[in-house]
Amino acid sequence: MKIILIAAIDLNGAIGKDNQLLCHLPADLKHFKQLTQGKTVIMGRKTFDSLPGGALPKRRNIVISRQTDLTLANCEVFNSIDSAFAACKSEDEVFVIGGENIYKQTIANADVLEITQIGARFDADAYFPTIDKAIWTAVNQEEHPADDKHAYPFTFITYQRSK
Ligand SMILES: NC(=O)c1ccc[n+]([C@@H]2O[C@H](COP(=O)([O-])OP(=O)(O)OC[C@H]3O[C@@H](n4cnc5c(N)ncnc54)[C@H](OP(=O)(O)O)[C@@H]3O)[C@@H](O)[C@H]2O)c1
Known part of the structure; x- marks a missing residue:
């Protein structure tokens, strides 16, 4: 099982404020959707809370929380990261979609x-x-320059582990 972390980060490595994303970049949301649709996404409970429409459609949604009585519509909830990954062991790849803790x-x-x-x-x-x-x-x-829909330039970068 390949583990892929996917995140939008600023020049300081920041990813969020007040449980929200830092800015709205429509092309980044599209990129995120293209990479993750049909796949499994794993997220912390706070990131789940930040999603405007709850579970992400057309994906297996896994939420990690220490709360033992938590149930969330269209999500599987696990009490540890290890148990979440164990539940995905037959998958080719899983996307960890945040937040900082996770x-x-x-x-x-x-x-x-x-x-x-x-x-x-x-x-x-x-x-x-x-x-x-x-x-x-x-x-x-x-690389993508800023334009009328994107207030900031941004670059999609794929990093692979070299050791
Ligand atoms: N820029 C991006 O790409 C991006 C992506 C995702 C999120 N974000 C941002 O990241 C921020 C949220 O990050 P965060 O660190 O505050 O929250 P988080 O990582 O999304 O969720 C933290 C929660 O996950 C659960 N948790 C963490 N470790 C656990 C473990 N080992 N076992 C069981 N449960 C565990 C706990 O839930 P309980 O409290 O329920 O026990 C904890 O409160 C927001 O600002 C969000 O917008 C940014």
Whole structure:
């Protein structure tokens, strides 16, 4: 099972503020949908709470929470990251979609990082772990300038683990 972390991060490595994303980039949402549709997504309970429409459609949604009585529509809830991954062992790949807590606890076991690097800095309270370039090699990059729908430039970067 390949573990892929997917995140949009600013130039400080920030990912969110007040349980919301930092900015609205429609092309990034489309990119996220293209990569994750038909796949399994694993998220922390706070990231689930931030989703405007609840579980993401056309994906197997897994939410991690320490609450033992939590049930969420169209989601499987697990009380540990290990038990969530164990439930996915027959899958080819799973996408870890945040937030800070869950990225921090899974990056050591990740195979690929799909990062949207936003060319700006925001006031934030949630961060992606440091991407150590001794461990992670950028194997693909796609740059997008700012335009009338995107207030900031951004680059889709795929990192693969090199050791
Ligand atoms: N930019 C991006 O790509 C992106 C993507 C996703 C999220 N975000 C942002 O990230 C922020 C949220 O991150 P966060 O760190 O506050 O929350 P989070 O990682 O989404 O969720 C944290 C929650 O997950 C559960 N949890 C964490 N570790 C666990 C473990 N080992 N075992 C069992 N349950 C565990 C706990 O839920 P309980 O409290 O229910 O026990 C914990 O409160 C928001 O600002 C959001 O917008 C950004």
